[in-house]
Amino acid sequence: MIGKQIVKYGIVGLISTIIHISIAFLLVYFIDESAFYSNVLGFICAFLFSYLSHSKFVFYSNLSLDKVSKFFLVQFISLLLAIAFANLAEGLNPYLKVLFVALILPLIAFMVHKVWTFAEHEKSRRTPKPSWIKR
DSSP: OHHHHHHHHHHHHHHHHHHHHHHHHHHHHHTOOOHHHHHHHHHHHHHHHHHHHIIIIISOOOOOHHHHHHHHHHHHHHHHHHHHHHHHTTTSOHHHHHHIIIIIHHHHHHHHIIIIITHHHHHHHSOOOOTTSOO
């Protein structure tokens, strides 16, 4: 079960990245060369897609202000960790840094979302015990 969930999480993350890049590139090309504003709008669109898709497609959870706040916090902390890791690991091979940021941080974020952001829903998805087993 968790294997399928991680694959779905990765697919949603990949699509979110494509959305972010596509919107940012289009805005830079057609409207304004400012990478800042283009990235902000790209991030917002990708974040909304990501939250909605992870909620419905990966964790099968209802939408709520509490969950979107937690989701944003986890994503923001992941960004800060990526920046910190890149700065602290100056002497490390750059390919290893990229792999860490691209593979390890998303796995950590997945686990945090599973046990915190969508924890209430994850508990209710567990298979209930048959009625003949005492609780």
